[in-house]
Amino acid sequence: MAKQLYYEDVEVGIDIPTLVKHPTTQQLVKWAGASGDYYQIHYDKDFAIATGLDGIIVHGRLKIAFLVQMLTDWIGDEGKVKKLACQHRGMDLPAVDMKCKGKVTNKHVKDGEHCVECEIWTENPEGRKTAPGTATLVLPSRGK
């Protein structure tokens, strides 16, 4: 799988490799079944419009799962996601590219753990950050 990322490989300011997702309405149905979220705004267009939305929107929790994938793709099997925070600021429509992005904001050793803090977000095709957040990762160190 992905090569292992070490604490020493990470510099403050670097970008996390972008993960591009393209959630189709079929994927939203799969997510509804897998996650137990059957709220109709995510698969019933008439219902979504009746609540005042432009159409079917992507589940917020699916965006979080996408952001987790972006992180786990990067940190390798020895890395760990320690903390994650995310706020749903904008709606995302299905069947368009959703970019999962991030940037390292801090790194420090705390209680023996080599921690990397990041800003993370999902970005729509217009460049708007629809689900901004933060993450704390724990990485292995070559120093050990």
Place this chain on the structure above:
Amino acid sequence: MSEASVMTDELRKQIGVAGEPLVVEMEKGMLRKFVDAIGDPNPLWSDEEYAKKTKYGGLTFPPGILAAIMMVGNRPPIEIPLPRGLDGGGEWEFFEPIRPGDTLTIECKIGDLVERQISMGKAIFIYHDTVWKNQKGQVVATSRTYGLKY
């Protein structure tokens, strides 16, 4: 002229109220469906032979599983007289891996209720505090998440 407040003393009394603990069995089929729904090809979650060679010694769930609605636990029922609802987001902290075969006990309580003015009018933000424990009694994760009714 400001809109009337929708927060009531009765609602405020709900802060701290816990729902019934929810027991969820974490199964391989659930893991497979979850990973397929996200579209994550990482063998760590799906290739048992691969996963056995890692420090986990077997398959684990991606931490995002706890963001799934079925994993939030029993939210205490609360009547908020506002018609629409949206998920706001939240923060999670992960302590232990979750493996197929684990039994998680989920405890969820109302952490806070806050009235705010948003572009669509008055809204009540509902904060839920959740703790996930496994069958060994270990705290697997905690979270504070929020939604809003408006």
